[in-house]
Amino acid sequence: MDARERRAARHRSPAAGNDVGSRRRRAPITPEQVVDAALGVVAAEGYEALTMRRLATALDTGPASLYAHVVNKADLDELLIGRLCAELVLPEPDPTTWRDQLRGVLAQMRDQYLRYPGISRAGLALAPTDREIARVSEGVLSILLTGGVAPQAAAWAADALLLYTAAYCLEVSIVRQRATEDDAVWVLDREEMRGRLAALPAATFPNTVRYAGELTAGEGHDRFDFTVGLVLDGLAHR
Amino acid sequence: MDARERRAARHRSPAAGNDVGSRRRRAPITPEQVVDAALGVVAAEGYEALTMRRLATALDTGPASLYAHVVNKADLDELLIGRLCAELVLPEPDPTTWRDQLRGVLAQMRDQYLRYPGISRAGLALAPTDREIARVSEGVLSILLTGGVAPQAAAWAADALLLYTAAYCLEVSIVRQRATEDDAVWVLDREEMRGRLAALPAATFPNTVRYAGELTAGEGHDRFDFTVGLVLDGLAHR
DNA sequence: CGTGGTCACGAACACTGTTCTAGTTACGAA
DNA sequence: TTCGTAACTAGAACAGTGTTCGTGACCACG
Numbered sequence: 252m253d254a255r256e257r258r259a260a261r262h263r264s265p266a267a268g269n270d271v272g273s274r275r276r277r278a279p280i281t282p283e284q285v286v287d288a289a290l291g292v293v294a295a296e297g298y299e300a301l302t303m304r305r306l307a308t309a310l311d312t313g314p315a316s317l318y319a320h321v322v323n324k325a326d327l328d329e330l331l332i333g334r335l336c337a338e339l340v341l342p343e344p345d346p347t348t349w350r351d352q353l354r355g356v357l358a359q360m361r362d363q364y365l366r367y368p369g370i371s372r373a374g375l376a377l378a379p380t381d382r383e384i385a386r387v388s389e390g391v392l393s394i395l396l397t398g399g400v401a402p403q404a405a406a407w408a409a410d411a412l413l414l415y416t417a418a419y420c421l422e423v424s425i426v427r428q429r430a431t432e433d434d435a436v437w438v439l440d441r442e443e444m445r446g447r448l449a450a451l452p453a454a455t456f457p458n459t460v461r462y463a464g465e466l467t468a469g470e471g472h473d474r475f476d477f478t479v480g481l482v483l484d485g486l487a488h489r
Numbered sequence: 490m491d492a493r494e495r496r497a498a499r500h501r502s503p504a505a506g507n508d509v510g511s512r513r514r515r516a517p518i519t520p521e522q523v524v525d526a527a528l529g530v531v532a533a534e535g536y537e538a539l540t541m542r543r544l545a546t547a548l549d550t551g552p553a554s555l556y557a558h559v560v561n562k563a564d565l566d567e568l569l570i571g572r573l574c575a576e577l578v579l580p581e582p583d584p585t586t587w588r589d590q591l592r593g594v595l596a597q598m599r600d601q602y603l604r605y606p607g608i609s610r611a612g613l614a615l616a617p618t619d620r621e622i623a624r625v626s627e628g629v630l631s632i633l634l635t636g637g638v639a640p641q642a643a644a645w646a647a648d649a650l651l652l653y654t655a656a657y658c659l660e661v662s663i664v665r666q667r668a669t670e671d672d673a674v675w676v677l678d679r680e681e682m683r684g685r686l687a688a689l690p691a692a693t694f695p696n697t698v699r700y701a702g703e704l705t706a707g708e709g710h711d712r713f714d715f716t717v718g719l720v721l722d723g724l725a726h727r
Numbered sequence: 728c729g730t731g732g733t734c735a736c737g738a739a740c741a742c743t744g745t746t747c748t749a750g751t752t753a754c755g756a757a
Numbered sequence: 758t759t760c761g762t763a764a765c766t767a768g769a770a771c772a773g774t775g776t777t778c779g780t781g782a783c784c785a786c787g
Contacts, residue, residue: 316766389693389694415653457631488725562776728787732786736780738778743775747770755763756759757758
């Protein structure tokens with residue numbers, strides 16, 4: 252809009268743009284806005300809270316309007332995961348630092364998933380057809396190949412690592428969500444979980460009882476890092 | 490029933506035992522029957538088809554009746570996964586064959602999950618509070634410890650392996666389900682998938698295009714076995 | 728026999744994703 | 758400028774989901 256149009260808009264009555272009977276908004280919603288709003292809802296309320304109605308409310312529109320922009324909910328899922336993947340910064344693979352590079356990309360993926368609690372469930376349900384998802388796969392594969400991993404092992408390891416990342420994040424999201432719920436039955440922080448494991452009958456669960464501490468140990472993403480490390484160690488000796 | 494009662498029953502009119510107004514069955518449904526029927530539905534139609542109504546139909550009862558036996562759907566999920574785990578045969582850990590033992594337990598878990606397509610999604614959503622789930626965890630942990638893996642590494646590796654198994658099975662279930670759907674958009678067998686990868690722009694996806702074959706390679710559970718092997722190799726060098 | 732507990736069932740509720748229909752607006756062509 | 762069409766929006770409705778509530782029937786026990 253040029254300055255004249257902007258001024259004309261300011262001089263319009265305030266209600267003019269919000270006519271109750273209006274069937275068209277000033278500016279149509281864009282798919283990008285749909286994705287933005289959806290991610291906003293997921294970030295604030297978790298993936299399970301993302302219903303078409305919830306999303307429509309966030310966009311100040313009706314749920315039926317969303318179908319002008321997304322095919323269905325599965326399509327929306329794909330757009331969401333694609334957006335997450337698009338935001339990952341993939342390094343130029345370097346044969347001297349490829350391990351750290353790999354850890355970095357996986358950590359980014361992990362953190363994206365965790366920024367949007369529960370969304371990795373959508374990631375687990377996708378066939379890898381989205382271009383951005385393929386970009387991340389390409390990035391992981393490239394790092395592994397640059398690191399000297401054989402093509403077949405690199406291909407399968409990339410698959411396994413991305414799969415594990417999604418599953419890990421789903422589990423973390425669920426545990427965190429449970430921690431925020433008021434239902435005391437499920438409030439199991441680490442000490443409580445450790446206590447539960449330690450209280451199992453030792454005759455049936457000797458090692459679980461003995462190593463309850465180790466089973467519940469780990470700060471931050473120790474488990475995640477450990478598993479990635481295992482895979483890297485495994486690859487190093489193939 | 491003694492012989493006299495059986496004869497009296499046979500002489501009753503056929504409708505007598507099926508009184509329309511009857512609010513109680515001959516023999517009440519048991520939780521075991523609920524789980525059996527639920528697993529039957531999942532095996533035949535997939536996890537997503539398992540609704541309370543579908544289950545109630547399979548049991549020739551009403552959906553509300555199910556709540557006399559299970560707390561809610563999440564509780565049912567837990568019972569189902571518990572049943573799957575209860576059927577796993579855990580070996581007496583042997584320090585000379587622990588690797589094969591571990592592969593065997595994970596393969597059983599994998600196969601149970603795949604026998605009931607999509608059910609591993611329920612497994613991913615559970616807090617590990619069920620006794621049978623804990624039994625399997627104990628079994629995996631024991632094998633690793635017997636194999637000389639340090640307790641902390643064993644604890645975290647057990648966690649990672651079970652998580653990966655569930656995720657792997659979820660993905661396989663989804664791919665298989667898609668293969669059975671008539672919607673041609675999603676019918677991507679291996680050759681088609683390979684073709685799609687190979688058709689990506691080589692400038693953006695050089696390695697994906699070059700190694701489309703490797704990315705789509707693998708028979709049966711090659712990928713699964715590869716990943717478990719990676720973890721074992723990683724553990725061997727810690 | 729009376730009572731309490733358990734099971735089963737129907738109706739209803741609140742919610743989900745989605746389709747269908749109709750209204751409105753924007754845009755391009757005549 | 759007018760008209761037609763495409764695109765967008767919104768409400769109603771549909772079919773489905775998990776679950777609750779109230780009630781009836783049955784069974785076991787005192």
